[in-house]
Amino acid sequence: MFARFSKLLALLCSSGFSVGLILTSVVIVESWASMEPAAAIDWFAEFGLPLGFVMVPFGGLAVVFSAVALLSTIPSLRKTGMDWYWTAALVLTAATMVLLPVYFWGANTLFFDGVITSADVPAEIQRWKFWNWVRTILSILASVAILLALLRERRQTA
16 A cells, blocks of 8 residues: 555656646746846845755655655566566656756856856856756656556556
8 A cells, every 4th residue: 555655656746846847947947048147146046945945855755756666566576577667767756856966056056156147147047948858858757657657557456
């Protein structure tokens, strides 16, 4: 029962994270790109941290619940073999979170601390946009892998 619940929570968190990333890419980042550099810096300083406090837990929980779901397949490992859907889901969700320290921590700090120059803002927004789309695609693929795993499990128990 707990394994099934964790699998559903993995789907919920991963999908929620994907939707948030899509909205961030399509709405928020596009609005930054249309702002004057000083306004973009001010927006980020005011709203960037609250946005992160909403988004990061969804990504982190998607990793945790995907890991629990994958671990729940261990008892049937000898019978069914490696569960590649759950493995892919965990790797993809973890990759979205690895991008936080690899790129986003440094980039966000530039904006939070206001140390980025106005001249550098447009290029940094374009880099941010690129890496956010990478993260978005990874998250969507993770959600698809989770959904496929759940559908396969449902067919096997039916």
